Amino acid sequence: MEDFALPKDALFLGFDSSTQSLKATVLDSNLCILTSEIVNFDSELPHYKTKDGVYRDSSIHGRIVSPTLMWVEALDLILQRLQDSKKVNFNKIVSVSGSGQQHGSVYWKKGSSDILSSLDPKKPLVEQLDQAFSTKESPIWMDCSTTEQCRAIENAVGGPLELSKLTGSRAYERFTGPQIRRIFETQYEVYDDTERISLVSSFVASILIGKYACIDHTDGAGMNLMDIKQRIWSKQALEATAPDLEEKLGKLAAAHDVAGLIAPYFVQRFQFNKECLVIQWSGDNPNSLAGLTINRPGDLAISLGTSDTVFGITIDHTPSLEGNVFPNPVDPESYMVMLCYKNGSLTREDIRDRCADKSWDVFNQYLKQAPPLNGGKLGFYYKDHEILPPLPIGYHRYTLENFKGDTLDGVVEHEVKDDFDPPSEIRALVEGQILSMRCHAERFGMPSPPKRIIATGGASANHSILSTIASIFGCNVYTVQRPDSASAGAALRAAHGWLCNNNGGFVPISWxxxxxxxxxxxGCKLVATAEEDGELVAKYAFLVRKRMEIENQLVQKFGRLMNLNHASTLVIVWRGSIGSGGEDFRSIRSGGGVASLVNIHYNTIYLQPSVDMPYLLEKEHSGHMDAIPCFKMIRWRISYICWPFSKTSKGLDLVAICLSKYYIVQQAEDVASNKVIALFNELGMHRICHCGKMGTGQTGYEISWLNKFLGYVLCLAFLPSLDNFGYELAWWVLVPLKHAINAYMDWLMEKIHAWLHPVMPTNIPPLKSPKHLLFINGGNGNGVLERESDERERGYWDLRGNS
Structure with a gap:
């Protein structure tokens, strides 16, 4: 074993470029921490104006990005701090590696390789790389704007399970492949001007070596682009994503390989040794796996950070529609399995701020004050669109009647509209997050109970949360010296990569x-133990089952588009909820109201009271609609009809009410609106969300007289006005007429399809009665749009909810 000792007095540097900060950890040859440093993006680089390290784009549903140059400037800053601290002799650093937030991507402009290879040590990096990127905003793991691209990629390879079999995961919105496809479809000039696409990990490694670094196998598996068995780019996945993509991605490499020598810029500016090796960077969760020294099946790690993750290792790759599989970064013969939750620390902080006076001490007191099992109070808290399960923003609370913890017989859940009291609210949040981890870990095939759990991330310093993990999972919980296991793991991997290179091939990291x-x-220390008698764990097992039942109901009711992919959907927009309202239709601009609905999948009819969609379909060829994501795919699968809205015609309203399964309304305080909402509920409809206003401005398009005439004819001929009856009478008439109107709509759909068939592609399938209908209420005769300001905050509506 002496042959595998590290050189005496050598130092190993590890970075972690995460969502909210850049961290650095320095290890000595005994693998003890010499020093560490951190740069917080929001507070220390305020000129980028990020919130939690990101930009949330209100103009595009679900788009979340970070400024690429912020990461560049942070690298110079953290190295300068380490140098100024006098604690690190850079000349003794023999190898460097790093961790990058997974899935994030960077787009190098053509010619940037020349900039990288000629960096001037007298100038800061940010100044020299300012013009090196074809887009200065990098999509990151929090982004969920690529649902259409995910489905398209899955369909191209034979479905989600086939993609999971091929790449290790079904298509997820945060994965890099769908992000690349979206840029190709919506920002072609950016894609065309891109010379190299890097992950966050290979991006920083590229700066350190002064040339483009390879993407490593482990982080590459988080792209939906790599053949996970052969560990090469999958031709099938590449072709499903974008043209000429392999050339832009470069080569793949093992995580323990050498990326290159440190670039002269760092030798001269910071006095690195010119022989210092840069070991392949990888993702943050894979580096945490290394830093937690998880090397046997049966152990689990839980990372409690901006995102919460549960991960472990396995010998085999089993395709699944849930979770992710990556090559193990420190063992080529095994795999890393992982579950990822978007609502981690930011959601905990939100509840802390609302219920515990922004104090973690008060938060922990309340958590201890509420008893385990929380008296049957359950909560689902989603500050952001959740990955697992696929649910939109929203908080859902339930009480369980007759729940004693020994059976689910006779247990009935009741949804609660108001917040729980502060102690119950906090325990519902913490227990809810951990119950979800346990139930999905079991469903994914992870060990239950695990042999042990090692906790990491910022919240792993919170003993109250760790005790709850031990109680729910039924095993002991450990922590390591530092909660930032990703940067420590990167430093450990730097030492491991040096050792592998020195010995001419891979050696086990445990040596x-x-x-x-x-x-x-x-080394790990025990911080929380499970109860020996197992009684509480058994009670939590029943609570896990009940939570899963309710979660499945929420997914059926509110779940994102993947749950409605193959269903016909009739969408009726009431009172001008797209574009400008009433008969005074002026225009629609791409990225505005239309974009809120084009995310709905195939075999869909839009009946719209104020928007002339056939006209827009004709105008699409001018390029106006090409800016809208997925429109090219959808436009050949949809028939568009215009229903001009009139204050004297309520026929459309009544048909919509009769057929709707879902509805969206604005906040309504008046008696009439509340009566309508009560009617919707009486008819068994589901309220999706509560919408705000959106504004897009006008661009001056006119309605073609032919299509406007068509709309009036359809409205007058087939839908009689029921104004004289009013909503009071409609209340008693609608329910008995529902089946009759359904049959009437079957006939009407066939007539409409036959009427418009000559102007639509011949491959449109026959239209049947819709399985799902989305009813959108614009609120008043002028629609949701208000024309006073073009800068109004915009929101987008689809079956996923409201952003």
Whole structure:
């Protein structure tokens, strides 16, 4: 084993470029932490004006990006701080590696390789790389704007399970492949001007070596582009994503490989040794796996950070529609399995601020004050669109009647509209997050109960949360010296990569710390124990089952588009909820109201009271609609009809009410609106969300007289006005007439399809009665749009909810 010792007095540097900060950890040759440093993006680089390290684009549903140059400037800043601290002799650093937030992507402009290879050590990086990117905003893992691209990629390879079999995961909105496809479809000039696409990990490695670095196998598996068995780019996945993509991605490499020598810029500016190796960077969760020294099946890690993740290792790759599989970054013979939750620390902080006076001490007191099982109070808290399960923004609370913890017989859940009291609210949040981890881990095939859990991330310093994890999972919980296991794991991987290179091939990482782990920075300590009798764990098992039942109901009711992919959907927009309202239709601009609905999948009819969609379909060829994501795919699968809205015609309203399964309304305080909402509920409809206003401005298009005439004819001929009856009478008439009107609509749909068939593609399938209908209420005769301001905050509506 002496042959595998690290050189005496050598130092190993690890970085973690995460969502909210850049961290650095320096290890000595005994694998003990010498020093560490951090740069917080929001507070220390305020000129980028990020919130939690990101930009949330209100103009595009679900789009979340970070400024690429912020990461560049942070690298210079953290190295300068380490140098100024006098704690690190850069000349003794023999290898460097790093961790990058997974899935985020960077787009290098053509010619940028020349800039990288000729960096001037007298100038800061940010100044020299300012013009190096074809887009200065990098899509990151929080982005959920690529649902259409996900479905298109899955369909191209034979479905989500086939993609999981091929790449390790079904298509997820945060994955890099769908992000690349979206840029190709919506920002072609950016894609065309891109010379190299890097992940966040390979991006920073490229700066360090002064040339484009390879993407490593582990982080590459988080792109939906790599053949996970052969560990090469999948031709099938590449072709489903974008043309000429392999050339832009470059080569793949093992995580323990050398990316290159440190660039002269860092040798001269910071006095690195010119022989310092840069080991392949990888993703943050894979680096945490290394930093937690998880090397046997049966152990689980829970990372409590901006995102919460549950991960472990397995010998085999089993395709699944849930979770992710990556190659193990420190063992080529095994795999890393992972579950990812978007609503982690930011959601916990939101509840803390609302219920605990922005104090973690008060938060923990309340958590201890509420008893385990929380008296049958359950909560689902989604500050952002959740990945697992696929649910939109919203908080849902339930009380369980007759729940004693020994059976689910006779247990009935009741939804609660108001917040729980503060102690119950906080325990509902914490228990809810951990119950979800347990139920999905079991469903994914992770060990239950695990042999042990190692907790990491910022919230792993919170003993109250760790005790709850031990109680729910039924096993002991451990932590390591530092909660930032990703940067420590990157430093450990830097040492491992140096060792592999020095020995001419891969060596097990455990050989570096065998028989001395507890003397290093990576030794674990027990922090929370499970109850020995197992009674509480058994009660939590029943609560896990009940939570899963309710979660499935929420997914059926509110779940994102993947749950409605193959269903026909009739969409009726009431009172001008797209574009400008009433008969005074002026225009629609791409990225505005239309974009809120084109995310709905195939075999869909839009009946719209104020928007002349056939006219827009004709205008599409001018390029106006090409800016809207997925419109090219959808436009050949949809028939568009215009229903001009009139204050004297309520026929459309009544048909919509009769057929709707879902409805969206604005906040309504008046008696009439509340009566309508009560009617919707009486008819068994589901309220999707509560919408705000959206504004897009006008661009001056006119309605073609032919299509406007067509709309009036259809409205007058087939839908008689029921104004004289009013809503009071409609209340008693609508329910008995519902089946009759359904049959009438079957006939009407066939007539409409036959009428418009000559102007539509011949491959449109026959239209039947819709399985799902989305009813959108614009609120008043002028629609939701208001014309006073073009800068109004915009929101987007689809079956996923309201952003």
């Amino acid at each position: 570096m710390y065998k028989d001395k782990l507890e003397k290093t920075a990576f």
